[in-house]
Amino acid sequence: MVRTRIIGGTVIPVSERGLWYASGHVVVERGRIVSVGPGEGPSTPEDEVVDARGKYILPGFVNAHGHAAMTLLRGYADDLPLMDWLQKKIWPVEHGLTGEDIYWGTLLAIVEMIENGTTAFADMYFHMDRVAEAVAEAGTRAVLCRGIIGSGPDEGSRAIEESRAFVNRWHRAEDGRITATLGPHAPYTCPPQVLKRVAEVSAQLDVAVQIHLSETRSEVNQMMSAYGKSPVAVCAENGLFERPTLAAHCVHLDDSDIDLLRRFGVHVSHNPGSNLKLGSGVAPLPELLRRNVVVGLGTDGAASNNNLDLLEEIRLAATLHKGVHQDPVIVDADTALALGTREGARALFLEEGLGTLKPGAPADLIIMEAGSPHVLPLYNPISQVVYAARSGDVTDVMCDGRWLLRNREHQTLDRERILYHAERIAARFAP
Ligand SMILES: [Zn+2]
Structure with missing residues (x-):
């Protein structure tokens, strides 16, 4: 050897x-x-x-939140209000994405991430078998889940059963480089019975959970008017946090939310670039760190960033909060680098020691x-x-x-071939 x-x-x-x-x-x-x-x-x-x-x-850098194949939609629609952006631009195109498209879009993301030093990434999307195939070929490390949306009748249970099959096929595959998790999209797209069911199935399968949480002010308002509780409290109440959970964004938190995250050991992916670009706000990173919540950094999808450059997120984590708090020592370089490596690996529930040398x-x-x-x-x-x-x-x-x-x-991927296919697919979406 x-x-x-x-x-x-x-x-x-x-x-x-x-x-x-x-x-x-x-x-x-x-x-x-x-x-x-x-x-x-x-x-x-x-x-x-x-x-x-x-x-x-x-x-290597660890990207704790994203949707790899959204590289295909990079720059497709920018500078729009969040719901217009999603409903009029992103969702209609996503609806037409095939497994083949997602395979090439994921490879485009992986080529980009390898070139910028990312060795592990989280991914929540669909056609996840094709995503796992791309990861297997590339030789990178990934924590994958099928996004579960449970708004329509039976939609949630169907997605949960597909997720179960995905976990059975891919969890700990490729010498452990691939970890499968469950991915309820968010409390506003997954009603309480779906969150409860996800918690049960994740316990049966012994896998972790990834979810979007408290990303925007309007999400919090929507949960308050539907349940009289914050998105964090809704997840806690429905048993989700009994399971190892990675919550992406966590921008709009009050004191009791942070308390719940800390008490249940919920991990957080801080995604400053995406939160800024979508006008969502700034997550209370210093307060989360002060209360010993495990936090990693993520890019989110390339349609809302618009790159998968984790070093940019590390720099943003180190500079953004200084500006917001008018305090130049609040997140130092050492802390920011650890968030993008060691703490990101912890946030993804990866093996102890990953993200360090x-x-x-x-x-x-x-x-x-x-x-x-x-x-x-x-x-x-x-x-x-x-x-x-x-x-x-x-x-x-x-x-x-x-x-x-x-x-x-x-050393593992044919870069030219991947760029060719990504551009060929994108030509279908051009207006
Ligand atoms: Zn996301």
Whole structure:
């Protein structure tokens, strides 16, 4: 078994606050990190040696919320009120998407994410078998669910049974790179009996749940007038939070909502770029962190972002709340980088150690150029990555010990073919 020894670069393990090694090593064997630290590390003559001088070595980014195949709708409709955007533009086109379309749209998303250093992502969409096939081919890590909408009669139970079949086919597949979950879309599209049923089935299958929650002010108002309770309280009351739950957005929370999230151990995906672009608001990230809620970062779909660049979300997390609170120390670089890596992996209920570089952890890592003008001179690499680097600085990406990108060349995917098919499909939607 070939060991890979990456040496000479600045290593940012994200395992401890402020930790980095100016000239360090990372050794990978059988998909796991076996050594991290200063110097060149343990060596054998058979090692594959990767010279990372003048580069950073850090954990791959984790995208904790999204809808990968929505890359096909990137830029299709922008700058509209949320409900017009959804009802008049996005939903009609989504309605016509085939499994084949979603396969190519997901691959377009994965090509983009690999190139910008993302090694794991969450996805809620439909035709999920085709999404899982794309993930399997790409060699990336993903936490997948079929979106469950339960508004019509039987619609919820049908979607739940399809989800069950999907979980049975794909949960822990591809050496554990694929995790299947249940995905009730939101409390405003899933009535209480659907939420209850999702909780029961997720317990039977022993899988986690992903849901959109408290994204907009109007969602909160709608839940208040229907049930006299906030979206968070509706989920809590219907047993959803008895299950491991990842809640996306959580923009409009009051004190008792945050209390419920903390008490039930609900994890949150903070999606600042999407929340800004759709005019939804700004989530209370500092308060969630202060109350020890596990928070990761997500891009959301490319129709509402409009890219899948997690480094942009890391920078937004580090700057947005400073501005909102007029407080330059409220979310620092160290915290923001951890949210986009280690905490994102925790938020997705992934294996302990993922999102860090430490012995025993699965080898999901990236190498970034550190010698370009926009990242020089170097005082603190964590600050440099968060505030100055660009995702285009990523040169190499490894997931589960396998190279997905080497010197900016894809190792698992045919980039040209994927771009061709994505454009061919998009031509159908052109007005
Ligand atoms: Zn979403």
